[in-house]
Amino acid sequence: MSTLPKLGPLVETHGLTLTLGGRTVLNRIDLTVGPGEIVTLIGPNGAGKTTLVRAVLGLVKPTGGMVKRMPGLRVGYMPQRLNIDATLPLTVRRFLGLWRPVDRARMDRALAEAGVAHLAGSPVQSISGGELQRVLLARALLGEPHLLVLDEPDQGVDVHGQAELFDRIAELRRTHGCGVLLVSHDLHTVMARTDKVVCLNGHVCCSGHPEDVSRHPEYHALFGRHADQLAVYVHHHDHRHTTDGHVLPGAGGDCCGPDHHHDHHHGHGEEHRHG
């Protein structure tokens, strides 16, 4: 649907650095998203994933380095969450129409594409978290974006829903021809559906094809180390939970740090968090 004027990158950052209150949140990040490409950002809490997304969107000014967007780039942004005051009477359809004049047929098509056609008349505050994610996806599609930016679209969605959601995103990439920048903390789910993975922890630890990244020592070190610091429960190789909400890939014991016990690992420690 979106025709691209040229095949250059949709967005790229060079040496993007951002300090907040004396802390370096992003350290010389180089990131490129090309047309039709799905790039996934992964990393522990406080790794700067959301901050990087906000810098790419132009919502925060970088302290150093640069963000280059393709001239005339249309971005469809899907934030992590939305806090709409309950006093605002707003149906899903009205919500979709706030951002640009859109006719009803196109709205309904976008809702159908996101799989939530039945919600058009519902108050936007009354729908569930998973449904809201899809409505936000539909909203992002209405702008005919060249680039979809999705900040943890899997939040509040169960495992089955996650797989379905990522399939849908991959499908949208095909039908709309748009590039996708995706934030996730679960490499396992996005693995088969992403072209490139960027592993972030303030700086870019490693990046490349998902299989390569999952074998990369930096990736192991990062997630192994943090698995120790964050309160992590590992009951089985392919079944892990963390209390801070991020889920680690369960590719096998070799993806963990050298001091990591394979089964029933209970780590406790400081939690990294930032806004």
Next chain:
Amino acid sequence: MDDFILRALAAGCGIAALAGPMGSFVVWRRMAYFGDTLAHSALLGVTLGFLLGVDPTLGVMGVCVVLALVLVALQQRRALASDTVLGILSHSALSLGLVAVAFLETLRVDLIGYLFGDILSVTADDLLRIYAGGAVALALLALLWRRLLAVTVDEDLARVEGMPVTALRLAFMLLIALVIAVAMKVVGILLITSLLIIPAAAARRFARTPEQMAALAAVFGMAAVAAGILSSLHWDLPGGPSVVVAAFVLFLASNLVPVRRG
């Protein structure tokens, strides 16, 4: 009916028509206390207006805008919580206004009139001011309606869509300042916020769209104004407070009406 009653009704209804949609936004954006703070600075604006020899409406607008900018700057520094900043500025602005009035002994200001309104003494001049200012404010609000709603829903999304978020926020503050300037005479600076938020809050349960809520809030406001003025005449009560009490009764009654929620 006497002319002064008709003028009072016309003034009150004009303000209610403006306060309905504006107040809805104040409620949606959770800016009730912000509006209150701006209103409290109005007395200082009136005094400065007299001092500088300009129209008090301009004085009020000027002080409101300066205060709004100071507020935004202080809130962005985030050294203090928002409600603390609002509390400091709100009461300081009101006290500064009262002190300034007392200082200028030559200035004859009807203090009670400014604080609580004097709806029964509305002049033809005041009416013109209310309707001209109100028409400008409503036209601006209609023009910015969709974008203001978008910014109210999510500022980041609006920014990514290329909307001038900061300019829209400033425009909204300016509109509040305008409402305060024209409504001051009727309900007084201490009670203006009530005319903004009570009718809007009463309208919420009956509205399915933002426009319905705004229109219904305007109608509720007009009903409160009429009931307030008439009871004020009948029982010889203060006008402004009577209007607010009428709005409050209407709000309570609105909560008793059963509404089918779909």
